[in-house]
Each structure stands twice: as structure tokens, then as C-alpha cells.
Amino acid sequence: MDMNISMRDKKILLMFLGVGVFAAGYFFGYRPQMEEAQSIRASTEPLKTRLDDLLKLAADRDFYLKETEDINAKVSEYTSAFPADIRPEDGIVRSHEYGEFPGYADIQCRSGHKRVCGFPGRKYRRSSGRSA
Numbered sequence: 001m002d003m004n005i006s007m008r009d010k011k012i013l014l015m016f017l018g019v020g021v022f023a024a025g026y027f028f029g030y031r032p033q034m035e036e037a038q039s040i041r042a043s044t045e046p047l048k049t050r051l052d053d054l055l056k057l058a059a060d061r062d063f064y065l066k067e068t069e070d071i072n073a074k075v076s077e078y079t080s081a082f083p084a085d086i087r088p089e090d091g092i093v094r095s096h097e098y099g100e101f102p103g104y105a106d107i108q109c110r111s112g113h114k115r116v117c118g119f120p121g122r123k124y125r126r127s128s129g130r131s132a
Contacts, residue, residue, distance in 0.1 A: 005013075057064070
């Protein structure tokens, strides 16, 4: 059996082979790359807006640094008026000491809890909560 292909059939097969290679390149090479590029473009949109915001903040960097320094200076000036050796625990202890002064008393509330109340001009005993 002798297989002879005519020149015309060879040209047609060569054209189909060229179209097939082109189609395969398009479907398996070009199109997936373009889909990936599109997804990358879509994912960079929020990043572009964030970049614009950060660039705007970077442009005002000197203003923010100056304001921060001014506020820190005011806080330091304000806190320098207070002694450094006072702890938060001391405030709690001192608040209990205020009940020892005349004009303050423990009063039993309706709920059963004690509270410290001050009444100008009246003296109360701390232990009983009644008028002296």
C-alpha cells in the first residue's frame, strides 16, 4: 500500500496544523495569562486607593510630627505639676480616708450597700451611720 499525499493536500494539512498551533497557543497560553492579568488589575485597585491615602499622609508628615511634639510637650508640662511618687493605689486609700473627716458618714442605702455621703453642718459617726 502506497500512501502518496498530493501537494494540494499537504498545503491544506499544513494550514490546518498552523491554525491548530495558533488556536492552542491562544487557548492555553494567551487567554490564561490575560485572565490572570485581569485578576491582578482588580486586586490592585484597593491598593491604589490605600497608596493614595498613605501618600497624602506622608505629604503632611511634618505637620503630624509637629503636632505630636506640641501635644507631648503639653502633657509633660501638665504631668510635671503632679508628684511622681503617687500611685493609683494611693488614690483608693485616700478616698477611704475622706470618710474619716467630719461631715462625711457611711449611710446604709436601701439596697443594703454603704456609701459615703457628706452633709455640711452635720456630724455623723462613721460606725453607726446615725447623727451624733
